[in-house]
Amino acid sequence: MTGSGKMKKKYASGEASWYMTRKQALDKLQVNLRDFRRLCILKGIYPREPIKRTRAQKGSTEKKTLYYKKDIQFLLHEPLIWKMWDMKARHKKIQKSKGKRDFEGAQRLNKGRPKYDLDHLVKERYPTFSDALNDLDDPLSLCSLFAIMPTVSKLSEALVSDCRRLTVEFMHYVIESRALRKAFISIKGYYFQAEVQGIAVTWVMPHHFVYMRPENVDMKVMAIFSEFYTTLLGFVNYRLYHSLNLMYPPKLALTGATPTDTCMSTRELDDERVAALNTPLARARLPDDADDADDDAELALMAAAAGEELEEVRRRRQRTRRLQRLFAGCRVFIGREVPREPMVFAIRALGGTCSWDASCAPGATYSETDETITHQLIDRAMPQGAKKYTSRYYVQPQWVFDSVNCGDLRPVQLYFPGVELPPHLSPFKEEEVTWGEYVPPDKLKLLGQLQGQLQGTEQAAAEDGVGDDPSSDEDEDQESADEKQEDEDNEESDGEEEGEDSDGDEEMEDEAAEDSAKAKMKVTPGKIEKVDDRKDKMKESKEDFWMRARMIKKKDKHRFYKLLKRKKLMQEEARLLTKKRQIVEKEMAERKRQEKKQMKKALAQT
């Protein structure tokens, strides 16, 4: 009979058949949880959130870790897992020969132990180079952390030194290609953003201290991650260096040594790293005129863009050009109390040269007494009796970072030693005032927009519903003052007018009042109604907003109210911050006034 096939089983097809729990995956792959973890990390496999959990778990409501079945099959065909099985078998053999006291055999087996490499995984996870660049934030951040870690049992020395080498190599690339765009000192560490082949790569370099390993951190997991990341970074570096006609592994231009060769202790190694950063790299060929390639790229861009976009592209490009030569001509001397690595990186990456006291670390290129030094970074009070050179500016290290973010050298007098520093602002916050986010006035000032902003719409949007403009309040006051005269004239008749007031008075007319009105029956001068256009318009726009919100489609409704809530939260936050700012400013002004007073007093006494 046609149509009378097998009865369809439940959960045999559809979403229920797409997923596999972790337990099933382990059984299928014949590995233990530890190996599975390693596989997942190296291969980039992660659990998936099903569309509907109960259906995906075949009716079970308990929350399980679900993987795509196809992902697990993908793992099954992975040479890495074959190697892992081989390793497991080999390990068993070694144990067996050890048990038989056949140590020679065990040694032989151990010697030929299978080893895996991850090259193909890099290619597989990142089929194009730009894919790899897009995912470079985590590798760089983790390797930067490992680069300052002491070698402990869980972290092999080779791994740590690899991390050190590769991060330094990447930083060298950024220096050579002048790719640094943003830099930020946070309480967590130094954030850097570089633009590598048009892709923004952001990483964080921890403050250089000894970090205590927290109890609940499993270094093994991070070690597996860094194992993959070092491989990835190596290939990325190779490619990047070749794109700049640099040799890889890099050679320093002067000594010809690799940046982190022959380092004995950790301390020396750290110093070497910084020293290496201060030295240009040897090139395979003499550099071509790099601008040519740039111009080509730009022409292509310009062809694509048109009109205003063209103008925008040009402006952006000019800014980048200027940023790349920001510290050109600056000879910076770094004081011994200033962290060298981030400073050297930031200065050198934007065309500056720097040096430090040769007695505190190797790699110094000129001494403090050099008269050609233009800036000296100092992070303490000027030492007593030290010679102060008039040919150079003494500035605090924040000057370097603020200059990078500003795209222009900041005025040095704001950063003199002992001066109250201006706030250090994050370059990662774009001005998104449509959401009503708070933008610190310092930022606005920095952008030179403060004048326009004060009365501008954006400010109003930021403080939406916070309160009326003080200026408009004043206007109202004036108006009311004008009207006062008239009001006084009409005072006596005000009481009788109430009944005819069409302004929304809901009070029911009294019988008596009606009678008296009839009895008097005279024309009284009307009250002039105050019309506040702005308020009316605001009211109307609010009403419109409300009506449109009611008209919203059902599918968008949830998202809309969620966003609205978020916006309101943001506005509330902005309101609080504005309020706090006002308080702080008031306090500052008060303090200044007090100081002035005391100064005057002191002057008077003398």
Added chain:
Amino acid sequence: MAKGKKGKSAKKADLKSSKNDVESDIAIESLKRKAVSDEVTDNEDTLPLEQDDEDTLEILDENKALDEYEHDSSDEEDVENTIGDVPLHWYEDYDHVGYTRDACRILRGASRGEIDSFLEKVENPDFWRTVIRQTTGQEEKLTDEDVDMIVRLSQGKFATSAADPDTPWVDFFTRDVMEMPLSARPEHKRSFVPSRIEALKVAKLVDHIKRGFLKLDEEKVEKPRFYQLWGEDGSAGEMRRLYRPQPAPKLRLPGHSESYHPPLEYLPTEAERAEHERRLEETGSARPLPQLYHSLRAVPAYPEFIQERFERCLNLYLCPRKTVTKTQLSGPEELLPELPDKRDLQPYPTHCNQLYSGHKNIVRTLSVDPGGQFFASGSDDSTLRIWEISTGRCMKTVEFKEPVTAVAWNPNPKLSVVAAASGKRVYMVNHGLGDRAAAASADGVFRAPPERDDTTVRSQKVGCAWRRASEAEWAQGIRLTINISRQCKQLSWHAKGDYFATVAPDAGNTSVLIHQMSRWRSQMPFRKTQRAQAAAFHPLRPYFFVATQNHVKVFNLVKQELSKKLSGGAKWISSLAIHPRGDNVVIGSYDRRVHWFDLDLSKLPCHRLRFHGQAVRQVAFHRRYPLLASCGDDGKVMVYHARVYNDLMKNALVLPVKVLKGHSLYDDLGVLDVAFHPEQPWALSAGADGTIRLWI
């Protein structure tokens, strides 16, 4: 045997001496001093000697053992103690140290008291070289040779002066193969025959290698660790890829608050600090508070750094990922529907122009004169008032015994009649305003009852009594009283002004009645109706609409059949309005909704309007303008632009244009009735606050 033992012990002593050389150094040093200066020593100096005499004695033994055969006598008279080579500390707890050959105990030499030893030291010139032999417990005097040897050893020289450090070293076994064997014994045969077992082993290995069980270590070709992995840009390569890859979200970038030197307003206040601590205690984690450091030098290590990196790692491989299509929105406003400019939708009422106050209680109902000059309103204060719209003057007041629940102005301009429902009665009132001829013709209708015909029988069955007004009532303007059994909630006229329908929800089967004014008769259109809420005539065709609690039923009056039943999910319908063209119906319901039905399209509503926060009381269409109004218990009157297109397939366009606020709430009631002016885009609303407002 004894000799071997002795040799061993001598060697051991040698080792021991080197081990304990620090201690023996002290002893030897003291001895030397004695030997050189021959001074009187203190007790303290002698003590280490006593402690270490075992060693020195054993060195002594070795010295003696130089002469190999000296003690090689069978009787061994000098060995008194027979305990053998056992540790002497086994005898520590006893007063003897061993046994003689005759099994007599060898007693430990009686220890001298301090005074005795002092005396001995003074008296005996050899005291410094006297030691106690542990094995016998007897005192012994060291010979000159012994002392000499000790001194030499302490100086790092050979033990005896006879030893020559420069004697050539002679290997006992040499590296060089000797020409002649050491022994003349002939070699065994197996030295010349290859080992069978080894051959077997080798054969097995060869076999394994051949069959591939055993792999020889291959010569490893060192390839460079890193190379050009990716080809030219654009060639993605034929690599297998992950199924539906979902890239991990990037980490949030730091804002101003994470700066080491943030703007001052970001610093937490005391309250925020307390809140942060509370959260930290409750959840164990919280965002770090902004902190201010006045210089870069003061910035400490961030203790959570490793933890944060670790959590990121965990998230990367343990966190389930889901594709979320996120559109970049500049704000929630982007999701709002785009409405046409409101100026294009004008005219519509925008503000309150006139307030009609005079009713002393809730105004339940109102109805506008088809000419547009007057309107009538009914209130809970049992009065019917007729007002002039433009001036706000109350032209006429008719008092009833019970609250007026429904008022309807006769649409026929030739008759000046207003129908009003008060209590269980419906009154026909001749207002006498406007055209006198109209007033006279209206009186003509009511002066005498029409001639009865067969239909009266039926109307009697309906149970309605038509009665001419009494003289007192006539003077007031009331012309006719129709007694229906229950309280009438709604009145609606047919467009021609002869028929009208009354709705009394509590009246069971007779809840909807149709009355004919000219012939003074009533009829029950349906045998069975359940709690009708509202009823209306089609403006152009012979259809009759009845709203029950949940549905709207459309009856064909000619064919006398149900032609349509509309249901929109309204829980309790309150009001009904029909578009002047008759193709669209709007209902208001007590569950805050207004539903718009297109009769040509579907039984389900094509628009659901949710603009009221409370029950909707009334809906109304404008006769000429594309306007719709609804009012409700939230005190609002909503005005919509309601455009109906000639194209039948096109849905009507309904857009909210204005919220009219002004009525105040009274006893949880807001605006109870709304109506449009027949000619102007004006709306009139009756509020529970006892006022009527004109919106223009």
